[in-house]
Amino acid sequence: MSKLNIAVGVDIGGTNTSWGFVDEQGSILAGGSFETCADEPADKLIDRLAKAIKSDFITIEQDKLILKGIGIGAPNANYIRGTIEHPPNFDWEVVNFVEMMKEHFDLPVVITNDANAAAVGEMIFGKAQQLKDFVVITLGTGIGSGIITGGNLLLGNDSIAGELGHITAEPGSDRKCGCGKYGCLETFASATGIVKTAKKLLAHQEKQSSLRVIQIDQLASSDIGKAAQKGDKLALEAFDITAKVLGAALANTAAILSPQAFFLFGGLANAGDLILKPVKQYMEENLPFIFKDKVDVQISGLQDKNAAILGAAALILQSEK
């Protein structure tokens, strides 16, 4: 009997680091999670991670499996250099993460940012298994995007392509972005952005809303989602404004890349059709003629799964398919 390919997927976050042994069907055979301790040097994390992976490997049926490598998703990871560079919320400068992992494992090790890993994950395990040109957009605290063109990850110079969150979506806006600019897509269409929009509506409108009983500094995008699901008009307006800005940005992106589909992932994508339908409509309205009815928008196929680990493992398993 031929052996089955598996890969380790590692998700490094500011708070927790998780890992899993993933097979080609996207099942997680073993894995775990611990605190990252981002204030400690990277080699301490790598020591703990290497030990955990090696001890988990003993628990799975190694004789039927071939471990093909280790894929890692991390903030500010550089695919080409194999580094993590000045990650926010970490006490790290530039860490040669791939090189340091290879001191523990005689295996291929690949690292990239979370959005790129999500895109490769969508291609191997999600809804993009038949697609060669698509974009995964992560709508969380910020906005990230992973772009696949012609079946390959679009990296760009210095491996920093896909900063869709930082295109200027609303010129002249007073919303300052962490990148130093104003009116970035991220300040409108992220989970944080929709909260800003709802707060502005609450301040400037008299409209009744169930959101008014929530303490203003506690308002979360999930509150707005729940209120909108129940038909709260102010919450629905916040979704409409968010979708309008995002839909127009997707149309511009489509004109440049000509993708078959966009996949929405992350916090804001939990709203499902509440975000999906108006985004589709506004994108379609803003598409140049030759792109109309050619670009799909869907919720990611990994939305309810362990996407970060699957995406990281997919970085390795993609070359096996």
Place this chain on the structure above:
Amino acid sequence: MSKLNIAVGVDIGGTNTSWGFVDEQGSILAGGSFETCADEPADKLIDRLAKAIKSDFITIEQDKLILKGIGIGAPNANYIRGTIEHPPNFDWEVVNFVEMMKEHFDLPVVITNDANAAAVGEMIFGKAQQLKDFVVITLGTGIGSGIITGGNLLLGNDSIAGELGHITAEPGSDRKCGCGKYGCLETFASATGIVKTAKKLLAHQEKQSSLRVIQIDQLASSDIGKAAQKGDKLALEAFDITAKVLGAALANTAAILSPQAFFLFGGLANAGDLILKPVKQYMEENLPFIFKDKVDVQISGLQDKNAAILGAAALILQSEK
């Protein structure tokens, strides 16, 4: 002595069709041009073209050369399908141009649109010979763009990527574009767009300007360029507005693609530093932090050369380099 590789480059335009035998140094060894006769069926053009190419081939030193193939640049050409589809100003529907050319030549034949050919031309013969990630932007009657990522032409789904002219550059603008939308980049930053801007300034300002003596429906972008060169303030303002819109669009495009450089080509690029300097400045102002000082803007290296023929030939010669 080893033989030298050459390719035929063909440029099909609404008025004239030109061709040339191009070597790997970008020299045109022989070639010619005739009227396209766009109101006649495509097979008539192909018959004439095939005869002309064959008769020119006899005039060059064939024993020292290897003809590697024929590259064609044409409006609305589809690289994947080898077709020209509904080209504006032609009485053609969908023409299988590559297939029809192959009835005359037992050689590789490749077709793509003018902007893609310009990008490959820049990579083989122009200023992008050391680059793997860049964009050529053709600023003519309209705006086209050819995108190279990782050393390859970005085609996208249906081979229609790179419609940079149709991203919405000015939301809410009343400038209608041929694509059916309003405020497209093309309505501002093309040769036609700067004329619209200058006319608006002439109508709404009292400022003295040498452009006021030109009959309004005769005003051309070259007039605005000449006036600006002489310090005409209204003409300079038209360039500034054009550069502001184009610079912001390049910054957004850079955030998505992370190119090493943009190359400006075509009518408006003739203005040289008048357009280049402010575009660079406005792009830099609009770049997200991590891209600052990483993206160059230059006038195309093929600006004063026979770019269309070189670009088309480069489609074939790129695989030889």
